[in-house]
Amino acid sequence: MENKHSHYIPALRFHWLTPFYDSLLKWGMREEFVKSRLIERAHIQPRQRVLDLGCGTGTLVIMIKQSSPEAHVTGLDGDEEVLSIARTKAKQANINIQLDHGLAYELPYPDDSFDVVVSSFVIHHLTSEDKLRAFKEVRRVLRADGWFHILDFGRPVDFLTRTQALVFRMFEQTADNFNGRIPFMLKEAGFDSVAEAKRVTNIFGPIWFYEAHKQKEGSL
Numbered sequence: 724m725e726n727k728h729s730h731y732i733p734a735l736r737f738h739w740l741t742p743f744y745d746s747l748l749k750w751g752m753r754e755e756f757v758k759s760r761l762i763e764r765a766h767i768q769p770r771q772r773v774l775d776l777g778c779g780t781g782t783l784v785i786m787i788k789q790s791s792p793e794a795h796v797t798g799l800d801g802d803e804e805v806l807s808i809a810r811t812k813a814k815q816a817n818i819n820i821q822l823d824h825g826l827a828y829e830l831p832y833p834d835d836s837f838d839v840v841v842s843s844f845v846i847h848h849l850t851s852e853d854k855l856r857a858f859k860e861v862r863r864v865l866r867a868d869g870w871f872h873i874l875d876f877g878r879p880v881d882f883l884t885r886t887q888a889l890v891f892r893m894f895e896q897t898a899d900n901f902n903g904r905i906p907f908m909l910k911e912a913g914f915d916s917v918a919e920a921k922r923v924t925n926i927f928g929p930i931w932f933y934e935a936h937k938q939k940e941g942s943l
């Protein structure tokens with residue numbers, strides 16, 4: 724599917740690097756720490772329907788299912804190669820999750836399919852236009868009063884992160900993040916309440932936890 728889209732960026736930019744993805748995340752991105760915080764922030768309730776947008780090799784979807792066994796957990800990614808790693812990991816962990824092939828900006832789900840959508844380190848892979856399309860799609864598949872929790876790069880706050888930002892501002896996909904535009908784009912996509920809830924820093928830059936709410940039915 725991704726071959727039709729010339730700007731599709733796989734997990735580590737080049738397919739031949741995909742086998743090294745899990746090791747890099749584990750040691751370079753404080754993966755377990757940040758993904759555990761994301762899960763805490765999502766407050767997933769029993770039997771809620773949860774989507775991990777751009778689930779990659781499946782670490783976050785598996786962690787979600789382990790921490791909320793009664794939730795219905797789905798992972799979606801546009802790359803069959805990472806999905807096959809995710810399927811193997813889920814099988815090894817004896818975890819029952821749905822793993823779907825699809826694009827973030829053309830979600831293969833009806834309206835109101837999920838109570839919570841999460842996404843980690845995916846948004847900086849999308850062009851500006853595709854970010855906005857993806858945010859609108861997430862809003863469409865969320866139920867009213869549902870939440871979208873994003874973990875991804877964001878605006879720098881100090882000398883170190885401003886220096887890191889110099890590089891990432893050179894690329895369209897990462898510039899939106901490092902220019903602090905994600906909250907504005909979420910608002911533009913129609914979410915009624917958007918926050919930069921928390922920040923940590925790793926070797927690549929400032930990582931923000933973004934939270935976006937789809938308005939309750941009947942509210943303006």
Ligand SMILES: C[S@@+](CC[C@H](N)C(=O)[O-])C[C@H]1O[C@@H](n2cnc3c(N)ncnc32)[C@H](O)[C@@H]1O
Nearest residue numbers: 734777778779800801802826827843844845848
């Ligand atoms: C850096 S990886 C993050 C994977 C995973 N969420 C994690 O935290 O480890 C980015 C993922 O986004 C996926 N991706 C990139 N563009 C996408 C798109 N347009 N639709 C769906 N998935 C996409 C890639 O295939 C890759 O698995």
